[in-house]
Amino acid sequence: MKKIFSIFILSFFIFSNPLSAQKKGFYENVQKKNINKLLDDFNTFAANADFDRYFDCFAEESTFIGTDATEVWNKKEFKDWAKHYFDKKTTWNFKSLKRNIHFSKDGNYGWFDEILDTQMKICRGSGVVEKINGKWKIRQYVLSVTVPNEVVDEVTKIKAPIEDAMIQKLK
Template identity: 85%
Template sequence: MKKIISIVLLSFLIFSIPLSAQKKGFYENVQKKNINKLLDDLNTLAANADFKNYFDLFAQESQYIGTDATEVWQKQEFKDWAKPYFDKKTTWNFKSLKRNIYFSKDGNYAWFDEVLDTQMKICRGSGVLEKIGGKWKIKQYVLSATIPNEVIDEVTKIKTPIEDVFIQKLKNN
């Protein structure tokens, strides 16, 4: 009888571990699909100048960091900055070329990085999402302009006079 119980317990352990791993993998795949849709929608809504639905994808307490060193906005600040562009239908049109998504152990946070095709050529989008009320919301989005290593010296020369002023201002604060 002890042998039978041992075999049953051992069988349960052997089969339950892969099932829980499969369940976790399935859950992550579903969540990745949801996040991919959210980020693709973010790009489409911006391209279509859909102000309300674009900003509904951001958490109430969220931040957008743009390509310029001065562009660090809380949600309302970003909305205020972006509103004229949405009103004039002169928004941006980004297309994701490659995206990576990662999850916290508890499954309540995700972070991503992506390579984007934009009017500025290749940019990088990255950010953090939080599951709020069962829905993913953007907590932070960072847009970075990429600079190929082959031209970094020339780009540095161009931006030096502008950014030296900003660097000095930051050092003085």
């Protein structure tokens, strides 16, 4: 009986790591689904001009970084800026085409990047999410306009007069 118990204990330790890895994979898949839902809902709430539900996706202490170099807002500042668009129902309609999600070792933070179909054509969304009271919230969101390499020189010429002044100011 002692021998059987010893074999059982040894087997448990040998096979526990694959089970842990399997459980971790299952947990990550569930969390990825939750974050995908958060980000998909986030886009849907904007498209539907649902101000309260859109901003509920953000953590209280969060940052939104927009496409213009001057657009770095905390949640309240972003709400103030966006309110008139939501009130007039002239919001944005983004659709995720591809999304990658990764996690911190403790599973409380995730970060993502995605390719978006928008009225500005292809944009990139990226950010950090945090699990707060069991619910994923956006801690930081960065929206970037993509520039195909084939036209980057032309785009640079167009934006240079505007951004040269800003560069001088920031120096």
